[in-house]
Amino acid sequence: xxxxxxxxxxxxxxxxxxxxxxxxxxxxxxxxxxxxxxxxxxxxxxxxxxxxxxxxxxxxxxxxxxxxxxxxxxxxxxxxxxxxxxxxxxxxxxxxxxxxxxxxxxxxxxxxxxxxxxxxxxxxxxxxxxxxxxxxxxxxxxxxxxxxxxxxxxxxxxxxxxxxxxxxxxxxxxxxxxxxxxxxxxxxxxxxxxxxxxxxxxxxxxxxxxxxxxxxxxxxxxxxxxxxxxxxxxxxxxxxxxxxxxxxxxxxxxxxxxxx
Numbered sequence: 001x002x003x004x005x006x007x008x009x010x011x012x013x014x015x016x017x018x019x020x021x022x023x024x025x026x027x028x029x030x031x032x033x034x035x036x037x038x039x040x041x042x043x044x045x046x047x048x049x050x051x052x053x054x055x056x057x058x059x060x061x062x063x064x065x066x067x068x069x070x071x072x073x074x075x076x077x078x079x080x081x082x083x084x085x086x087x088x089x090x091x092x093x094x095x096x097x098x099x100x101x102x103x104x105x106x107x108x109x110x111x112x113x114x115x116x117x118x119x120x121x122x123x124x125x126x127x128x129x130x131x132x133x134x135x136x137x138x139x140x141x142x143x144x145x146x147x148x149x150x151x152x153x154x155x156x157x158x159x160x161x162x163x164x165x166x167x168x169x170x171x172x173x174x175x176x177x178x179x180x181x182x183x184x185x186x187x188x189x190x191x192x193x194x195x196x197x198x199x200x201x202x203x204x205x206x207x208x209x210x211x212x213x214x215x216x217x218x219x220x221x222x223x224x225x226x227x228x229x230x231x232x233x234x235x236x237x238x239x240x241x242x243x244x245x246x247x248x249x250x251x252x253x254x255x256x257x258x259x260x
Contacts, residue, residue, distance in 0.1 A: 052160045157188060
């Protein structure tokens with residue numbers, strides 16, 4: 001069953017406000033169930049971290065609490081943005097150029113709140129929306145860029161969007177990073193952070209029981225205020241996103257899925 005086609009169909013027949021309410025209820029129930037019944041605690045480690053984010057904000061929504069906790073312990077955290085984020089406000093070229101600059105500045109501010117220095121933040125600046133349709137040469141170029149960063153940092157943990165995240169750039173980021181890890185031959189643990197999957201896909205249609213079995217929860221209570229401030233540092237994105245969608249990332253625990 002094609003969940004993306006089903007989503008498009010729903011958007012055509014259900015008013016946007018009502019659809020957002022349905023998605024919020026579903027997202028809240030799925031998150032609550034995973035946090036209380038369908039996950040196990042994630043042991044916090046002192047391993048160094050690399051976070052790969054398709055757009056400027058995904059890293060803070062999905063991993064902001066983990067990043068803040070790691071940095072408070074003095075653990076190295078490096079962030080890599082794969083795209084320039086130009087597509088969030090439409091297709092007008094002038095607006096897109098402005099959005100690129102705005103989102104980059106917002107990300108630097110958000111990550112500063114979380115404790116990450118600018119020298120540990122990397123912008124690959126590939127075109128927003130392009131990662132799922134790369135030709136062979138361009139795809140290998142990005143994999144090589146990621147591999148070089150992996151070899152530079154030798155992270156103990158790598159965080160990537162969920163492989164079924166219902167967004168082409170997000171799912172492509174997972175695949176590109178996974179291939180780069182294989183090509184670079186580094187030994188690291190991969191953890192997936194969900195952004196859109198709980199919001200856009202009905203449970204068990206896309207996420208199966210074997211997927212949920214790999215769910216872990218990490219307490220971020222001690223850095224919850226930092227994460228909230230970091231999320232607030234993305235006003236250009238908050239104005240575009242449903243409030244219910246944002247609320248899911250304000251919990252005291254973050255959800256991750258371990259990869260094999």
